[in-house]
Each structure stands twice: as C-alpha cells, then as structure tokens.
Amino acid sequence: MSPSGPERSRTEARPSTAPGDPDGEGVDELGALFAAGDEEAIREAYRRWSPLVHTIALRSLGTVSDAEEVTQLVFVDAWRSRSRFDPTRSRLPAWLIGITRHAVADAHERRARDRRLAAAAEPRAEVAPAGDDRIVDRVVVADELSRLDDPQRTILRLAFYEDLTHDQIATRLDLPLGTVKSHVRRSLARLRTRWEVDGAVR
C-alpha cells in the first residue's frame, strides 16, 4: 500500500519530448517545422503516422481503396492547411487524427448519399453512422503498444492476448515478479496517456 493522490499515473507518463514520449521523440519540434512549411516535416510525419491514419480509415470504411484515398486526402489536407495548425496548442498526431475523423465521416456521408441516389424510389434512407469512435481509440492504443520496447511489449501482449497472470508471465519470461508488475503498471499508464493525448480528442 502506498499513498497516492488523484494525479497518479498522469504524473508518470506526462507528455513531453523526453525519450519514451508517447508520440515519439521530438514531436513538438516536428510540429513546429510542419507549421513552418518544412517539407522534411511532412515526410517524417507521413513516416510516423501514415499507418495510424490508414488503419483508422481501413477499420472504419472497410476497403483498402477507400482507406488509401482517405490517407492521401488527410496528408494533403494537413499540409495545405498547415497555417491553421498551432504547434503550441496541439500535437501533430492528434491534429492528423482529427482530420482523419472528418475525412472518414465525409466518406461515410458520401456513401450514404450514393445509396440514397441509387435507391431514389425508396423512402429516405437513414444516414449511415459515421463510424465507431472506439475504432480510433483502439488503433491509437494498438499503435502505442507496437511502440513499446521489449520486454514491456511482450509482457503486455501476454497479458492481453494470452490472458496470462503476472506470475505466469514472470515465469515464462524468467523475470522477477516485481519487474513484471512495474512494467505492467508503467506500460498501461503509457497506453492510457497516449490514448488521452491522441485518441480521446474529439
């Protein structure tokens, strides 16, 4: 038992540019370069976050061609509207995810409209839901999980997908019990922080 205040866990993985930052190193500097129109910044942003954008679109829309179209649109739109991105107020990945949400919602709208046109004789079709918000959350958490170093990533995967208890994990990986417990705590806190930083923004 240890005393803890309401700020627990948030004090642990506070967003910063330190190594282990949930958005990768130098994310603030990258945001500033992006806003300033440095072409290197969009290349790096694409490298870091195109899988994230593409996967959100793919899970929401279901087809690779639509997901690719959304990915293209998001990065083109982000670059063209970079003057509206304020690096002191938001972070590049969160901003890209915001654009992705809109692009995905637009794609759903278009589909619904196409369906209505195709079935003009039918009574007015309902607008399709603009995708499950949890899709973004799940993809953001999966992305962060993939960014964890080992043994943390393996520990969490064993806990998540193989339902092993922490002592089973300690035995399997031949690690001290206390080490596994603290990795579980810190890594979960990190997933949560990343989700709060990038995913929960609506």
Next chain:
Amino acid sequence: MVPFDELHVSDDVLALLALGEQAGTDAERAHVVDCTLCSDEVTALADVVGLARGGDALVAPAPQVWDRVADELGLTRADRADDADVVVPLGRRRRSWGWIAGAAAAGLVIGGAGVGWALTRDDRGTSVVASATLEALPGWDATGSAKVETQRDGTRVLVVDVDEAHLEDGFREVWLLTPDVKGLVSVGTLDGTSGRFALPAGLDLERYSVVDVSQEPFDGNPAHSGDSIVRGALRI
C-alpha cells in the same frame, strides 16, 4: 469515501485488477470497492485494456500512396529523391539503420497480436508452419518466397527463394526482422537464388516475423547494409 488511514491500494495492484487478475489482498480489494479514487483508476485502466484487447495490427498504406501525396502537393524534386528514406532506396551508399525503420512504414503490416500459425504436412514428414511472399523494395525487381519448415526432430528451417540471380558485387544476406524493424537476426548468406537456413531453437518467429534479403558489400561490416532487395511478413 476516504478510508480511515488515507492510504490507497498501490498502483501495481490496481493495474493488475484492471487486467482482470485477482490481485492484492482481500482487504485491498474491499478498499477498491469502497474507494471512488481507486475504483475510478481501475475502471479507466480497464478501459485501456479493453481497447487493447479489441484492437489488432496496424496496416501501413501501400508505398504508392506517398507518391500520390507528394505528386498532389508538388513536393520539390530534391525532396522526393531524398525520400529514398521512405520509398526509393536507390544507390549503393551505406545507409544508417534509420531508413530501414522508415521503410517499415512503406508497406509492411506492423504491430499486432502476432503471427498465426497453421500446420500443413507434406510427404517428407516436414510441416510448413509459416510462409511469406517476398516483394521487391523500390529500386529492385526481384520477387521471391519464403517458408518455415519444421523437421521431424523439431528443428526449423527457413527456405528462401529469390527469382533474380545475383548480379552485383558483394553478396546477399538473409535476415529475420521484427515487424517494427527495430530488431534483426542474421540467418545466413544466400548464394544463388535458393537457400535453406537452420533457425536457432530459441528464435521467436512471432517476434522476428519478417523475412528480409539484403545486398551486402564485402566491407567487413557485419551490420545490415540498409539495402534490402525483397521483404515479406511470415503468415499462415
């Protein structure tokens, strides 16, 4: 409600409870039930656990998506050529390991819950437990295939075939990479277009699940040259 001693259950125990374990003592679990602060923490962490359990691998967009972005934005030519880091690794200069990590974004399925395995027996008593289609990296035309066979005695062999014969100075080396391309294991040199490589018993193929064949110069440097010819993820 604030407990009598104003102490809360440790974060370690709360994290394990969020994973669904029967962690902590009876007294600690009873405290969590009564304490809003502790139970809120477990609920929030359990939410993250639920998201993780419901998620699966990230899928990188195909390499041509970046080309379309660069075309549409009219990014400068120099910038696009320089973009070798992402999609066009041409030239034979030794690159830093960094671009390979970048190349992970160029067409690999990354992350995820691991490789699924299926057993297909053949007549020789070996089982193919995984296979991969190897696709050329930009700048190369070769394609190929790879499979992992388990022998009767339990040993594993990686079989690699690449259709393009070796044309350049230097040699080819076969690697197994982690999907995020942060880890790599050399499994041997490829002479000609086919090779069989015995895999170390302890090598985790769920972790090192990507087959990579690189062009290596004879420069005495055992590191990956950064010049990959073909690559593919092992799967069922």
